[in-house]
Amino acid sequence: MKAVIQRVKYSSVKVENKLINEINDGLNVLIGFEKDDNDEKIAKMAKKIANLRIFDEKFSKSVIDINGEILLIPNFTIPAITKKGTRPNFQNSMPPLEAKNFYDKMINELNLYVPTKSGIFGADMEVSIVNNGPVTLILEV
Helix, strand or coil, X not given: CEEEEEEEEEEEEEECCEEEEEECCEEEEEEECECCCCHHHHHHHHHHHHHCCCECXXXXXXXXXXXXXXXXEECCCCCCECCCCCCCECCCECCHHHHHHHXXXXXXXXXXXXXXXXXXXXXXXXXXXXXXXXXXXXXXX
16 A cells, blocks of 8 residues: 655546535645555554644644545555656556445545545546645555
């Protein structure tokens, strides 16, 4: 499981030009699931994301501490293998039906910590991000 975490002032997701969800201060999280992921990894990743101290000038506060929100966007391209050639290889990506189940579990797990909004799994989404910092991290469990 890999995630690209961005500290944001604002983030939104649209599908077919229709606003699906939006957040203000918080985290935009692009999440990709891999074939070997499991429920234990979901719990570990959710806890790490929610408690990641990347807010304020000293990086001493988490999204929980600032009463922020998370916008969780499914992104099957994140686990791509890009070491050879110029075309990404998606052999490590979790199959879609299983990944949808894991995405739903991740939303539920993150909601235990902080309000979490979602994109639409499998949709062609337009994600807008006003990055705060910018602060962008890649997490892997």
